[in-house]
Amino acid sequence: MTDAPEKKKLPGSLSVDARIDSWLSIDAGETVTLKTGKTEFGQGIKTAIAQIGADELDISLARVRVQEADSALTVDEKLTVGSESVQQSGVAMRYAAAQARQILLQKAADHLGLAIEDLTVEDGLVSSRSTNRQVSYWQLMAGQAFNAEVTGDVAPRSPESRRLAGQNVPRLDIPAKLTGGRAFIQDMALPGLLHGRVLHPPAYKTELLKFDATAIAKLPGVVKVVQDGRFLGVIAEREDQAVRAWEVMRDATAWRELPSLPNEDNLADWLVSQETHDWLIDGGTPVDGPIPDIVEPAGASKTLEAIYTRPYLMHAPIGPSCAVAQWDGDKLTVWEQSQGVFPLQAALSCAFAIPAENIHCIHAEGAGVYGHSGSDDAAMDAAMLARALPGRPVRLQWMREDEHRWEPYGSAMVIGLQASVGAGTKLLDWNCDIWTNVHAGRPRAKMDSAGFVAAWHREKSLPPHKPADNQGKHGGGHRGATPLYDLPAMRIVKHLVKPHPLRVSSLRALGTFGNVFAQESFLDEMAHAAGQDPVAFRLAHLKDARARAVIEKAAAMAGWDPAKWGKGYGQGLAFHRYKNNKCFVAVVVEAEVDEAKGSIVIPRAWIACDAGEVINPDGAANQLEGGFLQAMSWTLKEAVRFDATRITSLDWESYPILTFKDAPEIEVGFVARPNDPPLGVGEGTAGPTPGAIGNAVFNAIGVRLRELPLTPERVRKMIVAERRG
Amino acid sequence: MSAARTVTLQVNGQARSVTVDPETPLLYALRNDLGLVAAKYGCGVEQCGACAVLVDGEKAFSCTLTVEQAAGKAIVTLEGLGTPDAPHPLQKAFEAEQAVQCGYCTSGIIVAAKALLDANPDPDLPAIRLALQDHLCRCGTHSRVFRAIRRAAQEMKTRELRA
Structure with a gap:
């Protein structure tokens, strides 16, 4: 054909990015990495992606590594919400992997000098039906890019011929969770990691009357007391020292609280009036x-x-929200547990007035979130603390009352x-x-308002953004x-x-x-x-x-x-x-x-x-x-x-x-x-x-x-x- | 608060030294000094069970138990029950039933189940419910947890008969 075919709408998130290399790679070490822009929080999306990709590629699950959302490594699949992940990411993976297999088969045919129809694949090993010749995916292209786009023309497997999709494959994330593996962001270990806590105001509308940073700085293990308006935080060598300092801060800090809430006994009457x-x-x-x-x-x-x-x-996750942040000059790295690395990156970029490309958001699994919980705020809080100690990673976990009081209900x-x-x-x-x-109320890319609690409390505070309700269909x-x-x-x-x-x-x-x-x-x-x-x-x-x-x-x-x-x-x-x-x-x-x-x-x-x-x-x-x-x-x-x-x-x-x-x-x-x-x-x-x-x-x-x-x-x-x- | 000193803890059958303020909750010594991260911070006030460990065979909440109080006692964490290669029947049963969603509460629940099965090798549903009464799960794996604990009890009984 000489005419370029008309571009048709590709399935799932392929409409965002159709490059095969954005979805998977044939790695050295005889493994395959499947990449999803969605985030795992115990709902099993990593396993579903692995089942779909391994099926289409004709490889065993043992060879699959799943890379979840990372603003530097994966497709921008926005938020992991709305029960959409299999339909968006899973379907994209299915077509990307089917096309990758087709390309690998063609490479094998060229390499072996045989017709593609003569070839079969088992666990990445391509074999000839008519001869005893073989070549593996990894011999063909370990570490090499596909440099090709998904066209949508390569049909995925028929439902009857799927071996993994449709089966009760045990979830890949579970073994570590049953044996004390570092399965959660809360468990992250980094060299030189410091521990932070933030003392959030006790009410929505407050004035700070008394805060004694000097006294807090003298507590055991305290490395830094951070104050920016009503944003009050502490960083310590040990986590228990940070918690202790937070308790002292909580008891010694004085606030004026202003009434702003309706009568909970007449909530329905209040809403309709x-x-x-x-x-x-x-x-x-x-x-x-x-x-x-x-x-x-x-x-x-x-x-x-x-x-x-x-x-x-409340969302009320059992594990209070957590994040780890590190600043290097005007570059910020955040390991975080939110539902979308790219939306968070965009919102942080506005909150700190730095370009989005200076911010690297890496998803790490936290406790279940069930929507927009405290996750994004924990990322912002961690970044606020870490800014006070450039070059050092700071781990911030919310205390139980932070989560209950400040999460968006x-x-x-x-x-x-x-x-x-x-x-x-x-x-x-x-x-x-x-x-x-x-x-709705997730942090957005806005300069004049913010969806982060910390941004409301800083000296140069931004007002809470006024999200419109989701006005889409249903x-x-x-x-x-x-x-x-x-x-x-x-x-x-x-x-x-x-x-x-x-x-x-x-x-x-x-x-x-x-x-x-x-x-x-x-x-x-x-x-x-x-x-x-x-x-x-x-x-x-x-x-x-x-x-x-x-x-x-x-x-x-x-x-x-x-x-x-x-x-x-x-x-x-x-x-x-x-x-x-x-x-x-x-x-x-x-x-x-x-x-x-x-x-x-x-x-x-x-x-x-x-x-x-x-x-x-x-x-x-x-x-x-x-x-x-x-x-x-x-x-x-x-x-x-x-x-x-x-x-x-x-x-x-x-x-x-x-x-x-x-x-x-x-x-x-x-x-x-x-x-x-x-x-x-x-x-x-x-x-x-x-x-x-x-x-x-x-x-x-x-x-x-x-x-x-x-x-x-x-x-x-x-x-x-x-x-x- | 007092000054840091070196305390020897008996954890999962080994003597382990930590140099901390002895009033430090055991949870932080386990997680940050000994690298045993299965026990989790959930509430800090013994309401959720995410931090549960065994102390001299009894379930204890490591978010409030201090290092000083735990010293000299036999502490068992989830890591002490089994490994990915040699899992405890409870770990195997939770895997078999896929009795996990996010898994943040799971370590504490398995530890509680271990204490239960040690005391009552064949618990009925009411006994399981009672043993988990001070544990919370937000993802809703409760009915799978019931099945997993019954499965583990069954397997342990079969093992004993074989032995």
């Missing part, structure tokens, strides 16, 4: 313009309305619903009004709000509450947790009003065959049986397709409810999922189970507590989460669809879990619980209120 920006959600996308009134449909025989709420929620929400059924048993309409703060606070059910009329409105007195950002699944709790609970309310079984009622409103299949599967797995319900025992089901374009999930739980105590026990849970092609079924099940248990914890236990000036949830007693006593036994089943594209699973259970629990409680005691969390004291009050009518 603030100034808002309102959007109609049309097909999942916010549209500016007049908001139509709710119109009661003709022929309505029963109309219900209800209000559901969720409080502010998932927003509180109020969701009002109204719907009608006609003379038959079909829904005639669906009205949903959501009041929420933004579900984004931000409206994520999960558009039902997949067949409804003749839908009116969904997002009321974005402008003041956000608590720091908020992206928590796993964003608005989905609140929106689907409300949606799936209210659907059961409508089914009850229509005298229908909740499963049958859902199926009557769902044409989507894949949605129907997971609901039917979950019900079958759980032995769905309304005859068993009552006297404190009930089953509950909820369904959701994450972002309306990721995996389909139905959850069933059984609940045992003690009305006098207000206690809800969940002995067992069942999860049915259709995620298209599943690269690692056990890994995907682990994600679905984990998402279920985390959402169960949000549902039953969690709420960020605060008074007029400060956050009061500062440890695990003041912010209880699910314990081993509470955890059910869980069964996961997949609807197998190996020929369909992979659909992310990481956030698949966050939506259906709270609805399934609320529905099980209703089916057990006949009381509808609409205000999270469902702690015993609150449940007792709700039962009394509901019984009174």
Whole structure:
């Protein structure tokens, strides 16, 4: 062909960078490095990448090294969010590796003087079918670059011929985590490493009244006291010395705290009475313009309305955020645990007013983050400390109360619903009004504001940036709000509450947790009003065959049986397709409810999922189970507590989460669809879990619980209120 | 606070010397002086279990136990249970069940499970729940942890029968 072919859209993150060398290299030492711009935090993306790449290259897993996100070494795949990693990075790897194999085969054919059709590959060794001649990938090009781009024309393996993708390959990161390997950024060892702690202000709005740097500098092991406005830190030779100095600082430093927080007891009333920006959600996308009134449909025989709420929620990783930073002149290296090396690099570049290319961000695994936790702030804090001692690496870990107090929470929400059924048993309409703060707030490349706590507290402080909510299709606070059910009329409105007195950002699944709790609970309310079984009622409103299949599967797995319900025992089901374009999930739980105590026990849970092609079924099940248990914890236990000036949830007693006593036994089943594209699973259970629990409680005691969390004291009050009518 | 001095600790069957303020929490001596990083800082106040180790066979929280208090006692950390090449049945069982997500809490949980199985070689689910009551996991691996501990108990019983 003489004409250049028209450039077609390449799959996954190949649209960012199509060079094969950006995705993999054939190394000396008979190994292959696969490179992903995504980050591991225990969700298993490194293993999935290894499975996909090794499969396409015809090599064993033992030869694979996975290089995760590093601003100097990997493709800019932005953030590791939204259950997108397999679809973006995994699919890119699949096509890059398939093309690399084709190039290697051609090189082998040339080298051996044989036709490509005569060659087979096993573990990187290319053999001739007709002769006994062989050559390995490493003999052909160890250490050499491909200098070629992925065209997308080389077809990856057929689903039937995959040997690793689709199998329960044990996760590559687990052995070190079971035997005390240095698996975490918290474990990093570097020559000359110093240890830092930062004393963050005790409240959002403060004035610093007294800080005695001289006294702190005299404490054992202290190398440097760092003060820049209200940014107060200490660097010591030993970690325990840094912690001790931090404790002394905390006790000796005086602040004036200014009230800035609403009354937590009236949070829902507060949210709905603030100034808002309102959007109609049309097909999942916010549209500016007049908001139509709710119109009661003709022929309505029963109309219900209800209000559901969720409080502010924490990411609350078990390991407080950590980073290691080192300055050399105006160059900064940061080992960090955030969800994206490139976005962090860009934000740090603005915070320190140095070019992005002067900053090297290297991902190292921390404790699970579940969204935008304290990770980015730890990187900034570490860089602030290390700046005071150029040439020395400084490790900073947040104390437990730093993480609880200063992480950006998932927003509180109020969701009002109204719907009608006609003379038959079909829904005639669906009205949903959501009041929420933004579900975004990551540090951005801005010079006039900042998304880092430290930047707000410096002498030359930057104001907190004012992130817009994610206004994309099924984004931000409206994520999960558009039902997949067949409804003749839908009116969904997002009321974005402008003041956000608590720091908020992206928590796993964003608005989905609140929106689907409300949606799936209210659907059961409508089914009850229509005298229908909740499963049958859902199926009557769902044409989507894949949605129907997971609901039917979950019900079958759980032995769905309304005859068993009552006297404190009930089953509950909820369904959701994450972002309306990721995996389909139905959850069933059984609940045992003690009305006098207000206690809800969940002995067992069942999860049915259709995620298209599943690269690692056990890994995907682990994600679905984990998402279920985390959402169960949000549902039953969690709420960020605060008074007029400060956050009061500062440890695990003041912010209880699910314990081993509470955890059910869980069964996961997949609807197998190996020929369909992979659909992310990481956030698949966050939506259906709270609805399934609320529905099980209703089916057990006949009381509808609409205000999270469902702690015993609150449940007792709700039962009394509901019984009174 | 007092001056640093040299203290001998019995860790994983070996005598190890550290020169620290004896009031230093054992956690930091293990992690930063002895390079035993399995035990983790999670909360510093015995609420999460990430720092758990065995002291004279009993589970202890190394975030509050001082070096002085630990001196002269037999300390066992996760590293003392087994290695990647020769794992303890609990480590094997956690691998087999893939009972890990981020894994930050895992070391403390396996140490707690070791203390449990030493006292009760065949624990039922309520006993396992009770033994892990002061441990937190945020990723949600709880049901896998239950399976892993039962698997380990089974394997250890089989081993004993064979021996």
